Amino acid sequence: MTTSAILLIAISVITTGLVLGVIFSLVAAGVTIVYGSIWLPNAANGQFFLTAALICWSFATWLAVPIWVAALLTLAVSLPISYLLEATLIRRFYDVPDRNIAYFVVTLGVTQILSGIFSVTYGRWSDQFNLPPMIGGVTFIGPFPMTNNRIFVLAAATVLLALLFAMLRFHPYGRALRAVFQNREAAALRGVNVRAIYRLSFALGMLSIFAGGILYGMAYSFDLTVAWTMAVTAFAIMIVGGPGSVLGAVVVGMVFGFTQAGVSIFTNPTLATFSYLAAMLVILLIKPSGLFSR
Amino acid sequence: MKGFLGTAVRPQLLVLLVAGVALALLVSANRFFAFVVGITMISIMWAAGMNLLTGYTGLVSLAYAGIAGISAYGTVGLVMRFGWSFWLAMPVAATGAAVVGVLLGLPSLRLKGFYFALSSLVIQTVLSLGFVYFVNLTNGDTGISQIPPPDIPLAGASFHGAAFDLLLTCAAWLSLVAAWAVTHSPFGRRLVAIREDEVLAEAIGIDVMRNKMLVFFVGSLFAGVGGALYATYVGFASPRSFDLLSSLSIWLMVAFGGRGTLMGPIIGALVLAPIPFMLQQYDTLKDVIYGALIIAVIVLMPGGVYGALLTCFRKAPAIRRRLLKHGGIVANDGSLRRS
Numbered sequence: 001m002t003t004s005a006i007l008l009i010a011i012s013v014i015t016t017g018l019v020l021g022v023i024f025s026l027v028a029a030g031v032t033i034v035y036g037s038i039w040l041p042n043a044a045n046g047q048f049f050l051t052a053a054l055i056c057w058s059f060a061t062w063l064a065v066p067i068w069v070a071a072l073l074t075l076a077v078s079l080p081i082s083y084l085l086e087a088t089l090i091r092r093f094y095d096v097p098d099r100n101i102a103y104f105v106v107t108l109g110v111t112q113i114l115s116g117i118f119s120v121t122y123g124r125w126s127d128q129f130n131l132p133p134m135i136g137g138v139t140f141i142g143p144f145p146m147t148n149n150r151i152f153v154l155a156a157a158t159v160l161l162a163l164l165f166a167m168l169r170f171h172p173y174g175r176a177l178r179a180v181f182q183n184r185e186a187a188a189l190r191g192v193n194v195r196a197i198y199r200l201s202f203a204l205g206m207l208s209i210f211a212g213g214i215l216y217g218m219a220y221s222f223d224l225t226v227a228w229t230m231a232v233t234a235f236a237i238m239i240v241g242g243p244g245s246v247l248g249a250v251v252v253g254m255v256f257g258f259t260q261a262g263v264s265i266f267t268n269p270t271l272a273t274f275s276y277l278a279a280m281l282v283i284l285l286i287k288p289s290g291l292f293s294r
Numbered sequence: 295m296k297g298f299l300g301t302a303v304r305p306q307l308l309v310l311l312v313a314g315v316a317l318a319l320l321v322s323a324n325r326f327f328a329f330v331v332g333i334t335m336i337s338i339m340w341a342a343g344m345n346l347l348t349g350y351t352g353l354v355s356l357a358y359a360g361i362a363g364i365s366a367y368g369t370v371g372l373v374m375r376f377g378w379s380f381w382l383a384m385p386v387a388a389t390g391a392a393v394v395g396v397l398l399g400l401p402s403l404r405l406k407g408f409y410f411a412l413s414s415l416v417i418q419t420v421l422s423l424g425f426v427y428f429v430n431l432t433n434g435d436t437g438i439s440q441i442p443p444p445d446i447p448l449a450g451a452s453f454h455g456a457a458f459d460l461l462l463t464c465a466a467w468l469s470l471v472a473a474w475a476v477t478h479s480p481f482g483r484r485l486v487a488i489r490e491d492e493v494l495a496e497a498i499g500i501d502v503m504r505n506k507m508l509v510f511f512v513g514s515l516f517a518g519v520g521g522a523l524y525a526t527y528v529g530f531a532s533p534r535s536f537d538l539l540s541s542l543s544i545w546l547m548v549a550f551g552g553r554g555t556l557m558g559p560i561i562g563a564l565v566l567a568p569i570p571f572m573l574q575q576y577d578t579l580k581d582v583i584y585g586a587l588i589i590a591v592i593v594l595m596p597g598g599v600y601g602a603l604l605t606c607f608r609k610a611p612a613i614r615r616r617l618l619k620h621g622g623i624v625a626n627d628g629s630l631r632r633s
Contacts, residue, residue, distance in 0.1 A: 041408060041412070043415075089589065089593065092593060098407055100407065100408035101354060101407045101408045101411060102592050104408050104411055104412070105354070105411075105545075105588060105592055106588070106589050106592050106593070108542060108588065109584075109585040109586070109587075109588030109589040109592075110585065110589065111585070112539065112542065112581045112582070112584055112585030112588070113581070113582050113585035113586060113589075114585075115581060116578050116579065116580075116581030116582035116585065117582060119578050119581075120578050232419065235412070239412070270423065273423075274420070274423065277416050277419055277420055280413075280416055281402075281413060281416050281417075284405065284412065284413045284416075285401040285404075285405075285413075288409055
């Protein structure tokens, strides 16, 4: 193999890894925030991720609105969806001691409902879904091309992650949220409205997952199976990074993104999923609290 | 063994046997209904095993269908490739599957609640991928078709039609007897103790890991025998039959009927197993219905149908007592107590 071929592979792994990594991190951050505060392991995260991409696709295709309008509309749609879910399902279990297992099974039920619905609707309409590019054109990194669209996706996801971090660190709501992560009773005693924070974190988590889905749809063509892969990946990231740790989600998300990019070049991408599962199992067995837990 | 025989002649279990045989004979004229009943019988067996894990011990094992799959593929392989008799292949494959199940589950048995369920989900996913991946053993996504039915030993014939239905009925009944025997033994009471409070159980001298391992083995045996019967009854085995959704469906049967009761799995299987057959070409609707039921059971009816019945007759102690006696509730689980 010539040096330029190696370089080409390296650059392609790096660019794909970066794009996939930030998207994984965004989704996993959404999942981990919700688990950290409400103890809700959202097994349906992959389906919500797909829902976002499909809604965005529907807006762009049927309403023929520009893609950025479609993306913003989709993010807006996530709010009533979160509210409805919170009010009808999630809220009921806030006071149940072992609620994570109940939530887990409930979200598996949600997964089944959504995948059933999608397979008879979108699944019949098309095999592959493509969103129109946000920005046309190609930028050359040295001699190697990368579409401007993917650069935009990378930038947007990075900005969103940075915003999420800033919000958690500096905004009063974000600080209250982290207080609830650490110790809900103490937070309540200090005057934090724990239930309001639960609601906020659920909406925030859904927003992250939706943003991840939209950006993924912009960067790659997708089909319905992406939901399952994403669900497994996000869960693996959450468990390995440590449930409730956004930093862990980002670090492990980037690692998994590069793994996916590297494995996809040489062999079957399913092997990457296998490696996430293996990593999750190993962490579950030796350190269930994850690598980045406090 | 005395416990098992003593259990088998209990009147309520004999009634169930008579009812099952009557049902199988009643529908035997119509192959379609007979087939639905046959699948329901296998589901009862699966649900009875899952009930031991979920209902009595509190382990939500989502790798259940995967273990059934190992046994099914094992049996089919031994019968079709090596010409073994089904009656030799099935016990070997089921025991093998149960051993594999225990080995896979061994590390995760230390985990509790959600973490156990999650690692079992991971194991199930790996098994599903494995069924597709090892094409020379499982024929991949295409599946193995034209699986011969079990032979009748020494008679040179094999189980067909009504005879096979009756065989499945007997198998389902035997699994219920076994489940009853297990849950009414000291071992069963230890399981309930573990479910109610693991730390407390450990403190009063119960070896939690050992008992969990044992019940995981026994539950996996149910899964394995059911898997072998399923593959030979349907005549077809594919990774789709033993995926996560199948595990969830079996879990749903137990939870819908009533966790930790003898009647629960029966009710759950009787109601839920026929649903996919009634929907025919709308079979994706099955996923939606099952999904909605999963949510409904957890939110509205944590004790399942049987638990709801008990709540209904709270004001009628005589009926309640009869229900408790015949349903074989050992102790209410946390969710039942809430209702």
